[in-house]
Amino acid sequence: MRRNLDLLAERRVRLPRSEALAELRADVVRAAYVEGDFVLADGLRTNYYFDKYLFETRPAILRRLSSFLADLVPRETERLAAPALGAVALGTAVSLELGLPLVIVRLDREPGSPRTIEGELYADEEVTLIEDVVVTGSRALRAVSRVGESGARVRQVVSVLDRREGAAERFAEASVGYRHLFTPEELGIA
Secondary structure: OOOOOOOOOHHHHOOOHHHHHHHHHHHHHHHHEEEEEEEOHHHOEEEEEEOHHHHHOOHHHHHHHHHHHHHHOOOOOOEEEEEOOOOHHHHHHHHHHHOOOEEEEOOOOOOOOOOOEEOOOOOOOEEEEEEEEEOOOHHHHHHHHHHHHOOOEEEEEEEEEEOOOOHHHHHHHOOOEEEEEEOOOOOOOO
């Protein structure tokens, strides 16, 4: 008896979500995990580091990250924001995934430029901030503040990795929602 196989069946062409996430997790660690002696944001010392540029500049990883991050963006979001320079590639990828416009948030003013937001941003828009690696949350909160200066509202921060150094608590204090894909424990590091 001959069996007919549907080679294009969903279960044959796509990994189940849990397997795809596990594969992405392993790829992020392989690409960006570095051991050594490092000083992170706010002077925190650690024996490992995630080089965000090593996972953000690899199309195969960036494409999958954008898909999983897009799932974390609330439906009421009208615009995405990404802090320069670190999260711009991620923000762009999620923007393309969702079809939502993106603004780039300059955390430091450039000499001669009065703008801290690049792109169109309107008062009262609901914004989700896309981040890469979050340590204490101070960088993301500066970006949230910059967006707020324009009259728009950041209700949610979405990141690839939460290093669990107090960011979640700081976001809660600022009444900003927070979701992330991975923690060090989930990556098998802590």
